[in-house]
Amino acid sequence: MAQPYSLLFCHAAQVLTLAGGPTDRPLRGVDLTEWQVIEHGYVACLGETIVAVGPMSELDAGRIGPATRVVDVSGRVLMPGLVECHTHLVFGGNRADEFQRKLQGESYLDILASGGGILSTVRRTRAASDDELLASALHHLEGFRRYGVTTLEAKSGYGLDAATELRLLRIARQAGEQQAVRVVPTFLGAHVPGPEYKGRPAEYLQMLAAEVLPALNPAEVPFVDIFCEEGAFSVEESRGYLQRAHERGFGLKIHAEQLHDLGGCRMAAELGALSVDHCDYLTPEGAAAVAQASGGRTVAVLLPLVPLFLRQEKYAPGRAFIEAGLPVALSTDFNPGSCPSKNLWLALQVACLKMGLTPREALAAVTLNAAWAIGQQATCGSLEPGKRADVLVLQVPDYCQLPYWLGENPVAQVFIGGAEQPA
Ligand code: NIG
Ligand code: FE
Secondary structure, three states, rough: OOOOOOOOEEEEEEOOOOOOOOOOOOOOOOHHHOEEEEEEEEEEEEEEEEEEEEEEEHOOOOOOOOOEEEEEEEEEEEEEEEEEOOOOOOOOOHHHHHHHHOOOOOOOOHHOOOOOHHHHHHHHHOOOOOHHHHHHHHHHHHHHHHOEEEEEEEOOOOOHHHHHHHHHHHHHHEEEEOOOEEEEEEEEOOOOOOOOHHHHHHHHHHHHHHHHHHHHHOOOEEEEEEOOOOOOOOOOHHHHHHHHHHHHHOOOEEEEOOOOOOHHHHHHHOOOOEEEEEEEOOOOHHHHHHHHHHOOOEEEEEOOOOHHHHHOOOOHHHHHHHHHHOOOEOOOOEEEEEEEEOOOHHHHHHHHHHHOHHHHHHHHHHHHHHHOOOOOHHHHHHHOOOOOOEEHHHEEOOOOOOOOOOOOOEEEEEEEOOEOOOO
């Protein structure tokens, strides 16, 4: 006799499975649209794992026992937990003061060049204690969880010296251990040259490669990222550094084509990067080159709340990227400078409004493709037997309403590994 289910969601108006596409690479082109939606469906779990998904007509009632928790989700949508694949979770202070300067017309790069921007958060982060940074990270994780985020990537990058960068990565890991949202850390020491290395980016990268990379274990910190941009690092500097990280066994990521079309995305795709992030200035031709260089494996992580918050006209042409065969994911880019919002639903909505994604494409971009962008596709991003029971109950009857209720949080209940989270 098969074991009774420990948790059963039944009578869902729709189950957004995200299943049915290729399993060996991220979704692209029509795959982003053609994943399976089950009307009047169920999801069954055993412990931390999903064991069955299907229409109610196929539910095995023999596996409902006295200990089964049955959650009737009539009139509601079920979907996999959101995967937030690009955040700068751990930082000190905030930049509300600079927001005023920005509203008066100063640009992001001008504020950075004047010693503000990333560097002002570096000063506040270095001055903060471990306990303060951990408390702040836990506070933000709780906010993400309320929006239905169940897995989250967290970058370092506000230490910019060896000791503080290692401290931020340790705090990100601790934050992951102290609450239910799974945290995947990324080393972004190469955010901008540290203040002690002003005007010497190559020497700064040399220091990171010699002193920090050897101190990191890719099993604990799987990814290395770099900001390739004017005022940060050039394409050639980024290439050399990412190559060294690759040789040490790290997966690669890049912040590129955020403010200029320098060619960083293509370079990173040639090195096998898992993701190229921002891409507001990546052209459709550039997107086709990225798709070709990576054989469709590199995911473009689009961050629509960043141009919104930076008052920028230009948004990544997501529609054209999809037509060029590039897999896309969406994220907030949560950080104190270019996006202080944790609302991944708002990012999804703005992606539909300003980047031309359809609701189905945008949903794939915050779940399965986001999981691919951080190497977590085997455990999350879809509702399929064998995956972790990260399940959202949404207070809408149809997924088409998700991009429509602008700014709202549609999440009624969050389950992580089969455990319901506090509201
Ligand atoms: O992803 N673009 C570079 N880094 C962050 C912003 C960091 C900051 O302004 O503090 C980003 O947008
Ligand atoms: Fe970022």
